[in-house]
Amino acid sequence: MEEKSILxxxxxxxLAFLTLPIFAMIIIIDCVLIYYSxxxxxxxxxxxxxDTDMFIESYLGExxxxxxxxKDEVEEGYFIDEYGYWIDPAEENDRMPIYVQDGEYRIxxxxxxxxxxxxxxxxxxxxxxxxTNIQQTAKTNTLEKLKQxxxxxxxxxxxxxxxxxxxxxxxxxxxxxxxxxxQEISEFSTNKQYYTAFDETVQNLDSTxxxxxxxxxxxxxxxxxxxxxxTLAVSIILGAIELIYLIYSxxxxxxxxxxxxxxxxxxxxxxxxxxxxxxxxxxxxxxVICFSVVAVDVNLCVMLIMLVGYFSILSALCxxxxxxxxxxxxxxxxxxxxxxxxxxxxxxxxxxxxxISANKNLGGKIALYFxxxxxxxxxxxxxxxxxxxxxxxxxxxxxxxxxxxxxxxxKQIHDAAEKIYKxxxxxxxxxxxxxxxxxxxxVYINDIAGGFSNAIKESLKSERxxxxxxxxxxxxxxxxLTSIINYVDLLKQENxxxxxxxxxxxxxxxxxxxxxxxxxxxxxxxxASSGNIKINKEVLNVKxxxxxxxxxxxxxxxxxxxxxxxxxxxxxxYIKADSRYLYRVLENTYSNVAKYAEENTRVYIDCILEEENxxxxxxxxxxxxxxxxxxxxxxxxxxxxDKSRNTEGSGLGLSIAKSxxxxxxxxxxxxxxxxxxxxxxxxxxV
Amino acid sequence: MYNxxxxxxxxxxxxxxxxxLEKEGYQIYKAYNGKEALKIIDNKELHLVILDIMxxxxxxxxxxxxxRKDKAIPIIMLSAKSEDYDKIKGLNxxxxxxxxxxxxxxxxxxxxxxxxxRYTKLGSINQKxxxxxxxxxxxxxxxxxxxxxxxxxxxxKLTPTEYNILKFLTKNKGKVFSISQIYENVxxxxxxxxxxxxxxxxxxxxxxxxxxxxxxxxxKVIWGIGYKIENI
Numbered sequence: 044m045e046e047k048s049i050l051x052x053x054x055x056x057x058l059a060f061l062t063l064p065i066f067a068m069i070i071i072i073d074c075v076l077i078y079y080s081x082x083x084x085x086x087x088x089x090x091x092x093x094d095t096d097m098f099i100e101s102y103l104g105e106x107x108x109x110x111x112x113x114k115d116e117v118e119e120g121y122f123i124d125e126y127g128y129w130i131d132p133a134e135e136n137d138r139m140p141i142y143v144q145d146g147e148y149r150i151x152x153x154x155x156x157x158x159x160x161x162x163x164x165x166x167x168x169x170x171x172x173x174x175t176n177i178q179q180t181a182k183t184n185t186l187e188k189l190k191q192x193x194x195x196x197x198x199x200x201x202x203x204x205x206x207x208x209x210x211x212x213x214x215x216x217x218x219x220x221x222x223x224x225x226q227e228i229s230e231f232s233t234n235k236q237y238y239t240a241f242d243e244t245v246q247n248l249d250s251t252x253x254x255x256x257x258x259x260x261x262x263x264x265x266x267x268x269x270x271x272x273x274t275l276a277v278s279i280i281l282g283a284i285e286l287i288y289l290i291y292s293x294x295x296x297x298x299x300x301x302x303x304x305x306x307x308x309x310x311x312x313x314x315x316x317x318x319x320x321x322x323x324x325x326x327x328x329x330x331v332i333c334f335s336v337v338a339v340d341v342n343l344c345v346m347l348i349m350l351v352g353y354f355s356i357l358s359a360l361c362x363x364x365x366x367x368x369x370x371x372x373x374x375x376x377x378x379x380x381x382x383x384x385x386x387x388x389x390x391x392x393x394x395x396x397x398x399i400s401a402n403k404n405l406g407g408k409i410a411l412y413f414x415x416x417x418x419x420x421x422x423x424x425x426x427x428x429x430x431x432x433x434x435x436x437x438x439x440x441x442x443x444x445x446x447x448x449x450x451x452x453x454k455q456i457h458d459a460a461e462k463i464y465k466x467x468x469x470x471x472x473x474x475x476x477x478x479x480x481x482x483x484x485x486v487y488i489n490d491i492a493g494g495f496s497n498a499i500k501e502s503l504k505s506e507r508x509x510x511x512x513x514x515x516x517x518x519x520x521x522x523x524l525t526s527i528i529n530y531v532d533l534l535k536q537e538n539x540x541x542x543x544x545x546x547x548x549x550x551x552x553x554x555x556x557x558x559x560x561x562x563x564x565x566x567x568x569x570x571a572s573s574g575n576i577k578i579n580k581e582v583l584n585v586k587x588x589x590x591x592x593x594x595x596x597x598x599x600x601x602x603x604x605x606x607x608x609x610x611x612x613x614x615x616x617y618i619k620a621d622s623r624y625l626y627r628v629l630e631n632t633y634s635n636v637a638k639y640a641e642e643n644t645r646v647y648i649d650c651i652l653e654e655e656n657x658x659x660x661x662x663x664x665x666x667x668x669x670x671x672x673x674x675x676x677x678x679x680x681x682x683x684x685d686k687s688r689n690t691e692g693s694g695l696g697l698s699i700a701k702s703x704x705x706x707x708x709x710x711x712x713x714x715x716x717x718x719x720x721x722x723x724x725x726x727x728x729v
Numbered sequence: 730m731y732n733x734x735x736x737x738x739x740x741x742x743x744x745x746x747x748x749x750l751e752k753e754g755y756q757i758y759k760a761y762n763g764k765e766a767l768k769i770i771d772n773k774e775l776h777l778v779i780l781d782i783m784x785x786x787x788x789x790x791x792x793x794x795x796x797r798k799d800k801a802i803p804i805i806m807l808s809a810k811s812e813d814y815d816k817i818k819g820l821n822x823x824x825x826x827x828x829x830x831x832x833x834x835x836x837x838x839x840x841x842x843x844x845x846x847r848y849t850k851l852g853s854i855n856q857k858x859x860x861x862x863x864x865x866x867x868x869x870x871x872x873x874x875x876x877x878x879x880x881x882x883x884x885x886k887l888t889p890t891e892y893n894i895l896k897f898l899t900k901n902k903g904k905v906f907s908i909s910q911i912y913e914n915v916x917x918x919x920x921x922x923x924x925x926x927x928x929x930x931x932x933x934x935x936x937x938x939x940x941x942x943x944x945x946x947x948x949k950v951i952w953g954i955g956y957k958i959e960n961i
């Protein structure tokens with residue numbers, strides 16, 4: 044926390060920010076001072092500037108610089124005004140310097156506004172033209188007067204046809220160091236008289252010579268170099284501490300956890316760099332201007348330079364700070380116009396790609412791809428020539444491979460759809476494998492499969508719930524029914540004389556028994572139709588079963604005068620079925636016959652071996668009522684041949700028989716032909 | 730005088746059963762839930778318990794389980810639940826019989842009598858010396874020397890053919906015989922289309938010896954295979 048609050052202390056930060064450039068400048072100045080003092084040991088010896096090598100070097104350097112500039116003027120035939128601008132005598136007559144005719148010589152006064160510290164006079168003997176930067180006055184309007192003006196200075200140096208004349212001892216013919224500069228000056232002095240002088244007394248602004256600058260540097264260095272080392276050390280330490288502190292605290296602001304970004308940090312990188320380049324250019328220009336003040340007043344110059352330098356370093360710090368911050372929050376490249384343009388291009392590209400892939404117009408899409416493929420193929424040949432054909436082959440093989448992959452995916456979806464069509468709804472395509480239209484197709488197929496599978500599950504569930512409901516309700520009905528049956532029975536045992544009462548009790552007895560049967564049938568029918576029954580199949584002898592069942596019903600049939608005609612095959616026939624439920628099927632069929640057959644008719648029970656190993660049991664009888672109802676309807680629940688429902692029975696018998704037969708993998712069908720009622724039960728022979 | 734506990738949450742059913750059983754000379758105790766039943770079972774000397782399964786407080790299955798821990802009193806379950814699964818469960822926890830609602834009152838009385846006889850008297854008969862001429866399965870006894878058939882001690886009247894068929898099946902109790910096998914063994918000649926006759930006889934025997942011919946105890950029909958006398 045402590046550390047954090049220091050990092051977030053705004054005052055401390057501003058203080059460090061504002062003082063850091065000062066230390067930086069002290070360091071720079073100290074370095075310059077140290078460099079100078081080391082490079083020029085004379086400084087430490089406390090010599091006068093005019094006795095030093097520095098003066099000698101800078102003076103000769105100035106002479107050479109001026110001579111090479113004058114050489115251009117002489118040879119090219121133009122002039123230079125006092126600010127250093129070229130003047131072409133052929134075109135700029137009005138800007139030409141003033142001249143004075145002195146006999147056959149014409150003297151051009153190249154400066155007329157200020158006195159210069161470094162003055163010269165060049166007399167070209169060939170063209171009889173003299174150049175000077177001395178002001179034109181009455182005292183200087185002849186060559187002789189000009190020469191006097193120069194020679195009277197206590198520092199002058201002249202050369203003519205390689206002959207040096209000077210009052211500076213170290214630059215005299217005997218003492219001068221013969222170097223390249225002198226060589227050039229000597230060559231230039233052929234057929235010319237070249238006079239130069241340094242006028243210490245002139246106080247004018249004169250940045251046109253190196254001598255003044257050298258003198259200023261010399262004097263300042265001499266005054267300050269003693270303090271350079273200590274201030275340098277202190278500045279480096281303090282500056283470094285401040286710099287490190289600034290780097291660490293960069294972007295941390297009070298009451299904010301994240302790194303704070305100011306308006307400066309939001310400027311795109313390119314604009315920032317551009318702006319800074321411009322700023323540095325301006326600052327450099329300002330510095331140059333400041334430098335020119337050096338000749339007038341070195342202290343002022345230094346102060347100006349320091350001021351400009353201070354703000355330059357301050358602005359540079361700001362720039363470095365924002366760059367560092369950008370790196371800290373990883374927006375260095377992101378926050379640039381280039382990045383935005385690239386991003387925009389990528390986005391556009393993706394949009395186009397998406398538009399193509401989302402395009403519902405398959406034909407158009409394929410055409411697009413096709414055109415693209417041909418284009419690529421053409422480009423390959425155009426670019427690579429003969430080798431392109433080889434590349435083309437590879438490309439087309441690749442295309443073929445890609446297309447075949449898509450075709451394969453299409454085939455997978457087709458297979459899935461086929462499975463659903465055939466009833467297998469347990470299908471899940473991996474949608475992520477597909478793209479575009481195929482993906483949509485896969486999603487649709489999955490949805491359809493899921494929907495089907497859910498619908499089947501739901502219907503099974505609802506069927507089971509229905510059975511459960513019926514079973515539970517039947518339990519609840521059975522309890523009161525028990526009381527009804529018992530008390531009706533008790534009533535019957537009472538010695539009731541009233542005939543009508545006896546008759547009523549009889550009705551109650553019949554109906555309560557019927558209700559009991561109805562409930563049992565209802566539960567069974569619902570279980571049978573929902574498949575909620577466990578079937579235990581075993582091998583059964585059909586003949587034996589039919590004999591047993593016929594035996595069970597013989598009395599009932601005889602009671603209604605029904606004559607059973609059984610036609611069973613000689614050989615023993617076995618089928619696979621659940622004996623209990625198959626008995627229920629036959630019991631219901633026989634009961635139906637016993638109830639609805641015309642009295643005193645024959646009932647035919649046939650067992651026939653049919654083709655493909657099918658065992659068929661036919662039960663045929665003549666209906667006592669007209670059968671104005673379809674066979675399918677008869678097998679539905681609660682449907683009875685007589686619409687009046689007068690007879691006993693629930694109307695569930697045949698429906699239960701059909702359901703139970705089908706649960707045992709048999710078939711149960713009813714055929715009606717006039718009054719002929721025929722039941723066909725078929726099983727596979729074992 | 731035998732004591733019977735009747736327990737059912739439906740009072741009218743309990744009352745009706747009381748009327749039937751009192752006519753037979755039994756002393757009736759009544760309870761309307763499992764907890765009351767357990768109280769009476771603990772405090773009275775009982776010879777039979779009739780229990781409903783679906784009752785408040787404590788259901789019949791739990792009561793039967795508790796009784797069976799230390800008592801051998803016969804228990805008859807009386808329930809509206811008619812699934813095979815329910816019957817098997819009831820009999821497995823210790824019930825001696827299982828009657829589904831709605832029941833025939835006469836059947837209930839017959840089954841009560843049967844259980845009481847078995848619990849109180851028949852235990853000693855089992856000690857009697859086995860006679861060669863006596864064939865039996867549970868309470869079905871055929872005394873061939875007297876040509877006499879008794880079920881639960883009651884005399885049964887059968888025709889000679891029925892008697893012969895029953896004697897043959899009881900002699901070979903537990904074995905299943907097809908119609909033609911029975912015919913050949915009883916008539917001692919080959920069968921020609923007489924199959925129906927056997928089936929009819931069997932049904933008649935069943936109606937005479939069984940309390941409920943639709944759910945026979947002794948003479949079982951194996952559909953599509955044959956008939957047998959259960960070995961009890």
